[in-house]
Amino acid sequence: MSAISIPADINRKHLETARRQIEQGDLEKAAQTLNKALRQMPNDARVFMLGALMAEKAGNFKKAEEAFERCNELAPAWAPGLLESALYRARRDQFIPAIELAEKVARIEPNNPRVLAGVVDIAHRAGNLSMAIKHLRRGLQLFPGDAMLRQYLANDLSSVGEHAEAGQIWDSLVQEHPDQSSLRYGRIKASVARGEPATVLADIELLQEKFPEDTTLAYYAELARGETPQHQPVELHRTMFDGMAQTFDTHLVRELGYQLPKRVADQLVQRHPNKDFNLLDLGCGTGLLGVCLAPMQGFLIGVDSSVKMIEQAAKHNVYDRFHTVGVLDALSHTPDQEYDVITCLDVLTYVGDLNDVVPNAARILKNDGEFIFSCETAPEEGPDLVLQSTQRYAHKRSHVEALCEKAGLTISTEELVLRQEGDYPVAGFVVTATKAVQA
Template sequence: MSATATDPNLQHLTQAREQIAQGDLKNAALTLNKANAQWPQDPRVFMLGGLLAEKSGNVKGAFEALRKSVSLAPDWGPGLLELALLLARQNQFQEAIETAEKVATLEPQNLQVLAGVIDIAHRAGHLDMAIRHLRRGLDLVPGDVALRRLLARDLSDQGQHEASISMWNALVQEHPADAQSLVGHVQACIAAGNPTGARDSVAALLGLAPDDAVYQYYARLAHGETPGQQPAELTRAIFDNMAEFYDLHMVRGLKYQLPKQVGDKILARHPDKKINVLDLGCGTGLLGVCLGRLDGALVGVDPAMKMIEQAARHNVYDRFHTVNLHDALRETPAALYQVIAALDVFIYAGEVTQAIPNAHRVLAPGGMMVFSFEAAPEQGPDMVLQPVGRYAHKRSHVEAVCESAGFATVEIEETVLREENHTPVPGFVVTAYKAA
C-alpha cells in the first residue's frame, strides 16, 4: 500500500510546505484548503497554516492556527515545537520555555527538537536551560563541534570561564584552522580578564586573514594594549544578531530607561520640537520613539543595518547613516544640530578626545550634547576596556575633555544605566551646552 493511500493528506502537506518555503503563499493557502477539505481535523494542516499566516504577517492568525494544532494533538512534538518557536519570536518567553520543555520531554532523542529548544533558550536569555540541553545534545551526538561551540560560549557568558576556556582549547587543538573556534577562545580569554592567554589563537587568526580589522583589534588586546575604539565590523555583527529582540531585551530584561529620561530632558528644553537631532548609535530607535516626530530633522547613525531597519519601522526618523560614531561626527558640517545624543554608545566607541570636540563643532550655538558612559574608577586610567568587552570612562576625564572642547556648561549625573545579571551597572550621563 502506498504512503499516499495510507496518508491521503501527505502529498498536499508536502506540497504546501515547499510552497511556503518558496514564498508562494497564495498557492500554499489553496493547497492547505484542499488538505483541510480532505481531513478537517488534521493537526498538520493547522501547523502549516500557522507558518503560512506568520509568513503573511498575520501573527494573530498564526497563533490561532498553531494553538488549534496543539489542541487537536496535545502531545505531538512538531506542533508544540512550532508553537514554542512562534512564542519565542514574539518575545512571549515564559510560555515559550514551558512549551519547549514539554516537547523536549516528549521527544528527547529528536535533534530537530533539540535545536529548536536551544534556540528558544537563547532568545529568552535562559542560559541555564540552554546549557542543560546542550549537554543533553552532546550525550546524543558526542563530540559535535557546533554544540560544543555553543556550550563553550554559554559557559563563558555565565561566568564559568575555566570550563569555557578548557572547551575552546580542546576545539582549537582538534581544528587549529577553524576561525570560529579560534575567535571563541579569544573572546573567552577576554571575558575571563586574561586577553594575553589568547596570543596563540590571535596569531593563528592573523595567519588566516592578516588584514581583518577584528583580528587586529584582538591582537592589540592580547598584547596588553587598549585600542581607542572597537572596529565597526565587530559591533555591527553583535547588534545585527540581536536587532530583532533588542528593544524587549534592553527595556524589559535590562531595565534600560535612558532613552525615556533623555527624551524627556530634550523635550523639556525644546517643547515646540523645532530642532535638529543627531542620534548617534541610534540602534532600534528607542530615543526616537520617546521624542516622536520633530519639526526639524531626526537623523539616526548606526553601523548595524539590521538595527536601522528596526528603527525605521517607528517612522520617526528622517534619514539614517550606516557609519560609526567617530566617522559621523568627523564628516558632519558645523553648527547643524541643536541636540546630539549618544546613549550606550561610548561603551563601544571608546575614545572621547576627538569625538567630544567634534560634537561641539557640529552643535549649533546654544546646542545640547547628551552622552552616557559606564563609570571607571577615578584612581585608574582615563578609559579601560572591561572583561565584558565594553569601555568604561573616568568621570573627571570626560568632564575635562568637555571643558577643553569649549562647552560653556557641563552637567554630570551619576545613574544606573541598566541591569546585568540582576546587578546594577553604574554610569553617568553628561549634558553639555554650547554657548549661544
Template sequence: MSATATSYDPIRKLLETATQQIEKNELREAAETLNRAQQMWPNDARVFMLAGLMAEKSGNIPAAFDALRRSVALDPLWTPGELQLALLYARRGMYDKAIAHAQKLTKREPNNALVLAHLVDFAHDSGNMELAISELRRGLTYLPKDVQMRRWLANDLQVTGQHAEAYDVWTSLIEENPQDQMALLGRVTTLIEGGKASAAIPDTTSLIEIDPGNSIYAYYSAIAHGVTPDHQPPELNRRMFDSMAETYDQHMVRGLGYQLPKIVAEKILRRFPTKSMNVLDLGCGSGLLGVCLGRIDGFLIGVDISTKMVEQAGRHGVYDRFHTVNMLDALRETPAEVYEIITALDVFIYTGDLKATVPNAHRILMPAGDLYFSCEIAPENGPDLVLQPNGRYAHKRSHVLALCKEAGFEDVQIEDLVLRREAGEPVNGFLVVAHKAA
C-alpha cells in the first residue's frame, strides 16, 4: 500500500477499512479503526495520513495539518503522504506551500504523472500560468502523445496570448483526431482571439456538423462569419464560471484588483444606512457584493447561471435565497416593484444586448429604487455593442444612457472607472447608477 509497508503488513486491512469509513463519513468508526492500527504499528505514516484526511472531513483543519505533517516526518520519502499535505494546502488556498511540496516531489520523482497533474492544478489555481506551461512542457518530454496534457498546454498558451503556438498544438490534436471537439473549439477561439475570425469558419462548420444543435458552436459560427450575437449562450457562461468558482475571489480581488463590489456596496449603504432594503444581485457569482454588504434588514437574492459559483456564494451566509437560472429569464419572470436595489456587476460584459434587460430592471424596481451595473467601454464612434476578441462585450456609453432614459429612469449617473487590471493593463469601463422615480 505504501513505501512504509513491508511484506508483513498486519495493519493493511485496518487501513483499508478506515479508508472506506472516511469515504462514507463514518468518522467515529474510522477513528476507532485508526487507533487500533496505531496501537499495532505506532509509527506508520499511513495511519497519520488517513488521520489527517479524517480530521479535515470533520472540520478540524489544524489537526489535519498536524497529522499530515507527522506522516511526512515519519516517512519523508513516501510520496502519498507529502502529496496529501500539498493537496490540503491547496484546498485551504495556501498555494505557495502546495506548490513547494509538489515541486519537491517532482524533483524526487520527475516522471510521476500524478504529481505533475496536481502541480499543474496548483499553478492554475494560483494564477501562475508560467509555471503551469513549464510543467506541461516538461511532462510532454516523457509523455509526448498525452492528449490531455497537450490540451492543457494549448489552452494555457492561448490564455497567455501565445496564439501561434496554441494554434499549432490544437492543430496537432486535430490532425490525430479530426472529431476532437475540444481541439476544434480551441482552435476556433484561438483564431478569434488572434483577430483571424474568418479563418475559423471551416472549424465551426465541422463542429456544427458533429453537433448541429449546440448553441455554443452556433455562437462561434456567427462570430466567424462576422456577426455579433446579441447574447452569449447561457451554457458557455455556465461552463466558464463553473471552472473558475473555487479560485474566483482570489483571482479577481487579489490578482486583478477587482474592487467594484466594495465600491457599489459603499454607495448602497450610504443610501440605506439602516440596511432596510431588498436587493437582487444579478450574476452574483461567488457573492462578493454580499460579503461587502453584510447581513441586511430585508432579502438579499442572488441569481447566477453557475451552480458552483452559487455554492461559493452560499458559504458566506449572507444571501437569503439563490436562483440558478439564466439572468435574462429571471428578470423577465420577476413580478413588478419588488426590490429597492438591483445590481449587475461585471455581468453585462457576458450577457451583451441590454434592450430588454434595462426595461425589465426598471419594471421590477420599487419606486425610488436604484439599478447599479457596470460595462466595459466601447468607442463612441463605433457600434452600440462590440464583441471584443477576448469574448467579452463592450457597450457604448451614450447608448447605455439612452436605454436607461427610454426605460423611464428619472436620473442616470455614469462614472468612468478602471474595472480591474489584466496583464498589468487597466480594463476601462463605467458604472451606471439609474434611479427610478418615486
C-alpha cells in the first residue's frame, strides 16, 4: 500500500459513499461525490479507480479505460487498482492486457486472497487453464487443504486431461465430506471425463435417490451401465457452453480451424443472392453464421440453450430475435411451414438421436426450404448412433440419409473435415435436405 500513503485519509468517507452509490446504480450522485473527493485530493488514484467503475456501469467504456489508465499511472504498484483494471479488461474480453495486469498484481501481493481469487477468475475468463492451475496450486500453498481451491483445481486438471491427479483430489474431498452432494457430483463428472463412468455408479445411484428428477444423473447412470443415452441433457451442455462463451470464437475458429459457418453462408448466398429468406439458426452459439450472412433482408432467429452464448451473439447486432431453449424443444414448439432455411451446425453432436429432429425440421420448413446440418461420422459397420469418448455423438451417414428420405426431404451430402481435435482431423458430413414443393 506504499503507493497510497495518506497520513490523514480525508477522502475515505467520500470514497466509501461513492462505492455504495455506484453499487446501487445512483451514478449521478456517485459522480458528485467523486468530484468532491477529486477537489480534495486531485491525484488520489482511488478516485480514478471508482470513476472507472462508474463509467463502466454507465456504458462509457472509453471513459472507463482512461480512468483506469490514470489510476495505474498515479499508483503503478497499488494492487487494488491493478486488480480492478485487470478484471475490467477481462470483462471486456481484452484478455492479453488482463493477464499481464493479473500476473503483475499477483507478484506485488502474492499472499492476498482477494488478489488470488481475482487472478484465478481472470484466467478462467480467458480460458487460460495453465495459468489458473498455477495460481490455484500457489493458493493451496498459502491455504493448505482449502476445499474450494481443491475443487477448482480438480475441475481444471480434468479439463486439461490430468485425470489421475483430478481423481485423487475428488476422492480425498468426498472422503473428507461424504455428505456433500456437490463433491460426489464433481467426482462423477471427472470419472466420465476420463472414460470410467462405471467406477462411480454407486455415487450416481446415491445422488439419484436425493435428486430423482435430475436428467444429467440419469444420463450418467446410462453411461455407467454401459448404455448409449439417446440424448444429452440440455443442462449438461448448457453449463459447458456458458463457461466457453467468452473464448469460443477464438478457440473454435483460430485453434480448431472451424470454417463451417462460412461455407454454409456462401452456399446460402449462392442460392439466395439478395439474402431475402427467413432462417432459424439452431444452436447459434456466438453467432458465427449470422456474422457471415449479415446483413440480411429476411429474419434471422437464433436458438441456443446457453444464455452466455446468446449474449455474445447479440453483440453482433445481426439476429432479429433469440430463444434460450434446447434444439428439441425449439423444433417441437415451432409452427408448420415457418422458415425458408433451418441450420444446425456442429450441434447435433450434443443432441444425439435424430428420429424426432429430422421430421420436425421438415414440418416447419416452407416448400422448397432447406435443412442444413452437420454430423460427426460414425462407422457404417456399427450402430446408427455412437457416443464417443469426447462425449459428442457421431451419426452413421446412411441412417441420417434414410431419416431424411423418410421425412420427404431430397438430400445432398458432403463429407469433410469439420475441425481439428488436438492434432487430429474430425471427420464429418454436411447434409442439405430440401423439402419438396407441395401442390
